[in-house]
Amino acid sequence: xxxxxxxxxxxxxxxxxxxxxxxxxxxxxxxxxxxxxxxxxxxxxxxxxxxxxxxxxxxxxxxxxxxxxxxxxxxxxxxxxxxxxxxxxxxxxxxxxxxxxxxxxxxxxxxxxxxxxxxxxxxxxxxxxxxxxxxxxxxxxxxxxxxxxxxxxxxxxxxxxxxxxxxxxxxxxxxxxxxxxxxxxxxxxxxxxxxxxxxxxxxxxxxxxxxxxxxxxxxxxxxxxxxxxxxxxxxxxxxxxxxxxxxxxxxxxxxxxxxxxxxxxxxxxxxxxxxxxxxxxxxxxxxxxxxxxxxxxxxxxxxxxxxxxxxxxxxxxxxxxxxxxxxxxxxxxxxxxxxxxxxxxxxxxxxxxxxxxxxxxxxxxxxxxxxxxxxxxxxxxxxxxxxxxxxxxxxxxxxxxxxxx
Amino acid sequence: xxxxxxxxxxxxxxxxxxxxxxxxxxxxxxxxxxxxxxxxxxxxxxxxxxxxxxxxxxxxxxxxxxxxxxxxxxxxxxxxxxxxxxxxxxxxxxxxxxxxxxxxxxxxxxxxxxxxxxxxxxxxxxxxxxxxxxxxxxxxxxxxx
Numbered sequence: 001x002x003x004x005x006x007x008x009x010x011x012x013x014x015x016x017x018x019x020x021x022x023x024x025x026x027x028x029x030x031x032x033x034x035x036x037x038x039x040x041x042x043x044x045x046x047x048x049x050x051x052x053x054x055x056x057x058x059x060x061x062x063x064x065x066x067x068x069x070x071x072x073x074x075x076x077x078x079x080x081x082x083x084x085x086x087x088x089x090x091x092x093x094x095x096x097x098x099x100x101x102x103x104x105x106x107x108x109x110x111x112x113x114x115x116x117x118x119x120x121x122x123x124x125x126x127x128x129x130x131x132x133x134x135x136x137x138x139x140x141x142x143x144x145x146x147x148x149x150x151x152x153x154x155x156x157x158x159x160x161x162x163x164x165x166x167x168x169x170x171x172x173x174x175x176x177x178x179x180x181x182x183x184x185x186x187x188x189x190x191x192x193x194x195x196x197x198x199x200x201x202x203x204x205x206x207x208x209x210x211x212x213x214x215x216x217x218x219x220x221x222x223x224x225x226x227x228x229x230x231x232x233x234x235x236x237x238x239x240x241x242x243x244x245x246x247x248x249x250x251x252x253x254x255x256x257x258x259x260x261x262x263x264x265x266x267x268x269x270x271x272x273x274x275x276x277x278x279x280x281x282x283x284x285x286x287x288x289x290x291x292x293x294x295x296x297x298x299x300x301x302x303x304x305x306x307x308x309x310x311x312x313x314x315x316x317x318x319x320x321x322x323x324x325x326x327x328x329x330x331x332x333x334x335x336x337x338x339x340x341x342x343x344x345x346x347x348x349x350x351x352x353x354x355x356x357x358x359x360x361x362x363x364x365x366x367x368x369x370x371x372x373x374x375x376x377x378x379x380x381x382x383x384x385x386x387x388x389x390x391x392x393x394x395x396x397x398x399x400x401x402x403x404x405x
Numbered sequence: 406x407x408x409x410x411x412x413x414x415x416x417x418x419x420x421x422x423x424x425x426x427x428x429x430x431x432x433x434x435x436x437x438x439x440x441x442x443x444x445x446x447x448x449x450x451x452x453x454x455x456x457x458x459x460x461x462x463x464x465x466x467x468x469x470x471x472x473x474x475x476x477x478x479x480x481x482x483x484x485x486x487x488x489x490x491x492x493x494x495x496x497x498x499x500x501x502x503x504x505x506x507x508x509x510x511x512x513x514x515x516x517x518x519x520x521x522x523x524x525x526x527x528x529x530x531x532x533x534x535x536x537x538x539x540x541x542x543x544x545x546x547x548x549x550x
Contacts, residue, residue, distance in 0.1 A: 045503055085503060097505050116505050125460035125467070128507075135504055143504040150500035177458060182448040184457050220457050222448045223487060278488030309490060357492035360474060404499045 039089040047148040049079025049400035057390040058381035065165035067108050067199035069382045077104045081146050095120045106199045128175040138231045140272035148402035154367040157303040159320035162380045165198045183221030203240035210236040223277025231268045235261045248335040264293040279309040296343040299324035318351030347373025361404050369396040433535035435542035440465050445545040456507050469510040470522040470531040482532045485548040
């Protein structure tokens with residue numbers, strides 16, 4: 001249950017600031033030279049966001065790492081973030097990256113977190129090796145989900161990304177790039193241990209130390225980018241449902257065994273196509289998540305998004321979906337069926353919005369999400385709706401100001 | 406001689422029909438003359454300037470140099486290369502930087518500095534007005550409008 005000393009040390013915000021301090025000292029130690037040649041970079045990103053929904057029955061969250069969400073009142077919790085990153089080019093082939101991030105996270109606080117802290121070694125132009133606390137790219141763009149300035153929409157489409165509360169691992173990855181025609185193929189593999197927690201109801205599911213691994217292949221040519229990936233996580237703990245089972249199950253031990261997630265593997269498959277050339281930006285993504293346990297439902301999701309830039313404004317339209325199905329649980333006790341049903345999703349979302357690049361490194365966005373789902377679709381949200389009060393239909397209105405520096 | 410006159414007329418029309426290339430400042434992608442690269446496709450240039458590839462086809466490590474946003478050649482270059490606005494190029498790089506994948510190429514403020522970079526780095530590659538290319542660099546891609 002308790003984190004290892006290493007995790008603890010890395011998790012303390014102090015470590016991030018110490019990293020920045022070390023970097024700043026390195027910066028000061030450098031003789032004055034052209035901006036271009038500085039071995040030290042301090043860069044940042046952020047989003048000021050406000051959003052509201054049209055339902056008080058459920059709370060809308062950006063992804064399942066958020067413990068509570070937004071309702072009918074304008075709220076800044078879901079999308080606001082501030083990040084600071086220091087990059088130190090130690091040698092031509094070796095660099096160190098530290099990123100700190102402030103946002104609303106699983107323990108209901110805004111404490112600064114250490115997002116990444118790793119060493120990158122590039123022995124040849126083909127190879128890139130990283131070691132430390134790294135972002136994971138379970139799906140395309142999953143490791144830049146909080147950098148609002150980097151994408152078109154207010155937030156990455158929820159139906160596709162809700163199920164991905166994992167952001168980083170303690171481990172390593174290796175990428176190999178090789179030309180193919182005048183395009184490029186990039187192969188990548190990673191392995192590490194999760195360092196996150198997932199909030200569930202009023203508790204947290206501790207996935208600390210869960211082994212994760214994955215492989216992906218990318219192909220780039222001109223404005224085209226294709227990607228296929230596979231990743232998995234083997235949960236280190238059961239869901240925090242022991243108390244519920246103790247209270248409501250006719251045979252708590254049997255229920256716990258049936259709903260066990262500990263040492264069960266979950267597989268993540270994804271396919272993505274991006275066309276980004278001229279005024280067009282088009283994305284088409286598919287994913288499939290297969291739960292090896294009986295407690296959570298497996299799901300399939302996807303989205304299609306298209307934007308067309310006119311001057312400094314890019315209006316966009318999108319459509320996303322997610323549908324889940326349960327493993328066979330006929331004849332299981334009612335409490336088990338209730339727990340399994342909590343992870344059900346069955347909905348589509350229409351997305352209409354616009355991004356306005358009104359000044360250098362600043363973007364203003366406004367978006368309308370029209371969520372149209374079944375009343376049984378409750379996994380993507382926080383707080384259980386009162387019986388019969390949730391229709392599965394809801395609109396979300398959002399505005400954000402994204403910046404980088 | 407009507408044949409000769411027709412021929413001359415034909416030449417005049419052919420010349421008139423040519424795009425006014427010499428009149429407009431064309432952009433050229435230039436590399437260090439000794440890097441062993443004679444020509445590149447548009448997609449190969451995209452791979453290098455968007456940080457996807459760090460080498461030329463012959464294995465020599467590419468060392469790209471970009472220009473500051475304030476220099477008009479930067480916007481023209483990315484527009485001609487991929488039809489992209491600078492805000493989109495900067496958005497792309499924010500994804501690369503903050504996902505920890507890598508830093509954008511070094512940026513300089515003038516064509517003279519681009520030439521200096523390209524000639525002093527064995528794998529130097531940059532973009533300048535075609536008329537400014539000299540014998541120390543090799544034009545590998547011309548970008549007419």
